[in-house]
Amino acid sequence: MNVDFSDEEKNGLYKAIFSRRDVRSHFTSKPIDDEILTRILNAAHHAPSVGFSQPWNFILIKDYETRKKIKESFEIERKCSSQFVEEPQKSRYLSFKLEGILDSPLNVCVTYDPSRFGPFVIGKSSIPETGIYSVCCAVQNLWLAARTEGIGLGWVSILSNVLLKKILELPDHVIPVAYVCLGHVSEFAPRPDLETAKWLPRLELKDVVFYEKWEKKQNSSWNNIHELIKANLDYA
Amino acid sequence: MNVDFSDEEKNGLYKAIFSRRDVRSHFTSKPIDDEILTRILNAAHHAPSVGFSQPWNFILIKDYETRKKIKESFEIERKCSSQFVEEPQKSRYLSFKLEGILDSPLNVCVTYDPSRFGPFVIGKSSIPETGIYSVCCAVQNLWLAARTEGIGLGWVSILSNVLLKKILELPDHVIPVAYVCLGHVSEFAPRPDLETAKWLPRLELKDVVFYEKWEKKQNSSWNNIHELIKANLDYA
Numbered sequence: 263m264n265v266d267f268s269d270e271e272k273n274g275l276y277k278a279i280f281s282r283r284d285v286r287s288h289f290t291s292k293p294i295d296d297e298i299l300t301r302i303l304n305a306a307h308h309a310p311s312v313g314f315s316q317p318w319n320f321i322l323i324k325d326y327e328t329r330k331k332i333k334e335s336f337e338i339e340r341k342c343s344s345q346f347v348e349e350p351q352k353s354r355y356l357s358f359k360l361e362g363i364l365d366s367p368l369n370v371c372v373t374y375d376p377s378r379f380g381p382f383v384i385g386k387s388s389i390p391e392t393g394i395y396s397v398c399c400a401v402q403n404l405w406l407a408a409r410t411e412g413i414g415l416g417w418v419s420i421l422s423n424v425l426l427k428k429i430l431e432l433p434d435h436v437i438p439v440a441y442v443c444l445g446h447v448s449e450f451a452p453r454p455d456l457e458t459a460k461w462l463p464r465l466e467l468k469d470v471v472f473y474e475k476w477e478k479k480q481n482s483s484w485n486n487i488h489e490l491i492k493a494n495l496d497y498a
Numbered sequence: 499m500n501v502d503f504s505d506e507e508k509n510g511l512y513k514a515i516f517s518r519r520d521v522r523s524h525f526t527s528k529p530i531d532d533e534i535l536t537r538i539l540n541a542a543h544h545a546p547s548v549g550f551s552q553p554w555n556f557i558l559i560k561d562y563e564t565r566k567k568i569k570e571s572f573e574i575e576r577k578c579s580s581q582f583v584e585e586p587q588k589s590r591y592l593s594f595k596l597e598g599i600l601d602s603p604l605n606v607c608v609t610y611d612p613s614r615f616g617p618f619v620i621g622k623s624s625i626p627e628t629g630i631y632s633v634c635c636a637v638q639n640l641w642l643a644a645r646t647e648g649i650g651l652g653w654v655s656i657l658s659n660v661l662l663k664k665i666l667e668l669p670d671h672v673i674p675v676a677y678v679c680l681g682h683v684s685e686f687a688p689r690p691d692l693e694t695a696k697w698l699p700r701l702e703l704k705d706v707v708f709y710e711k712w713e714k715k716q717n718s719s720w721n722n723i724h725e726l727i728k729a730n731l732d733y734a
Binding site: 268273296300301307309310314316347373379388395399403411421436439440454457484490 | 502503504506507508509510511512513514515516518520532533535536537539540541543544545546548549550551552554555556557558559560561564575578579582583587591594596609615617618620621622623624625627628630631634635637638639641642643646647648653655656657658659666667668669672675676690692693697698700701703706707708709710711712713719720722723726727730
């Protein structure tokens with residue numbers, strides 16, 4: 263499969279990456295077409311996985327009672343976590359809209375099954391966490407595919423995984439990795455909500471790139487790329 | 499940014515997802531253009547992150563001595579892990595080519611800094627692991643962007659993170675998440691190597707999708723999508 267990419271195809275990938283947003287509002291009531299949903303789930307299923315173990319499951323959730331219980335868990339956790347931040351940031355934090363559990367037409371829980379194709383999985387013995395890392399790659403595929411289909415996705419991480427496991431009847435050994443809300447949206451924000459709200463700034467690329475060792479900023483053999491990285495534009 | 503995607507742009511994303519491979523061989527000596535490298539690093543930097551914390555760093559590695567030490571760690575770990583698998587699978591495991599540390603022109607270590615913008619990060623209090631999950635999303639962006647640029651990427655997880663931290667001089671609190679090898683390739687394999695070798699099969703999408711709760715296969719309100727998922731083609 264020595265597929266080369268046309269400029270427009272390549273642009274499609276970068277556009278998905280730069281215009282993807284963590285969506286918490288602007289969900290519309292338009293249902294997600296089943297063919298579109300199948301495509302984005304299949305994109306998630308084609309993520310890389312350690313030793314080709316494909317250790318993910320996708321639980322599709324529409325049931326109102328289930329979602330209401332999960333929303334209650336969000337409310338409790340949000341309140342709990344607010345004790346870790348001082349005023350005036352605390353009030354700002356509590357004013358943000360941080361989930362679309364009941365506003366979106368579909369919720370999906372993406373889980374990790376450490377027993378999949380085990381006990382021996384190639385590449386998992388030295389760093390067992392690579393199993394869960396594979397599931398995260400699947401979430402990112404899901405997110406990007408949803409974006410190209412005009413579907414917004416929001417990852418809700420203010421939740422109790424203990425409650426989530428109980429509500430969704432997960433076996434003890436299965437770990438919930440991501441709880442995401444999906445739906446058509448009236449708009450995708452031009453920038454991340456927390457950047458627009460000036461909660462945190464976008465870091466510059468040059469601040470997160472090192473050369474050869476931790477915190478090494480450059481040396482003669484890296485000068486050219488260092489200049490390019492310094493000049494790198496923020497694509498929002 | 500209410501960007502709609504043309505069919506070709508959308509196809510570009512799916513093509514990247516379905517033709518992405520974990521590359522361990524077929525690296526060529528052609529160096530990676532600095533502008534291309536900047537683009538794919540910028541794609542990684544635009545991953546989602548919990549509370550917009552952007553907790554990643556990218557250490558670019560070309561130094562031969564560094565890579566040789568890391569290759570030695572791979573050899574030790576590969577031998578260690580082979581004790582967990584019985585013959586005849588053990589010999590097959592040891593015969594696979596599983597890394598391109600010295601064959602590829604560039605190695606990148608992607609790390610997680612739990613202290614970034616902390617201690618309070620929105621969305622990280624209930625499930626602190628979401629910090630490391632963000633870094634995995636960045637790795638997947640890097641991988642897909644590399645694929646569209648014709649650059650192969652292989653994730654080496656048969657390594658000692660203790661040694662890696664020492665070799666790259668990471669501070670105690672920083673966690674190496676991914677060690678990847680990048681380079682132009684003579685070809686991208688049509689399917690994952692471990693699928694071609696019949697080590698493990700690709701699961702069908704229907705086997706990893708549940709409805710409403712764990713292991714619930716369907717009910718009347720999910721019949722339509724269930725049929726589509728069952729009929730879903732393997733895109734390889």
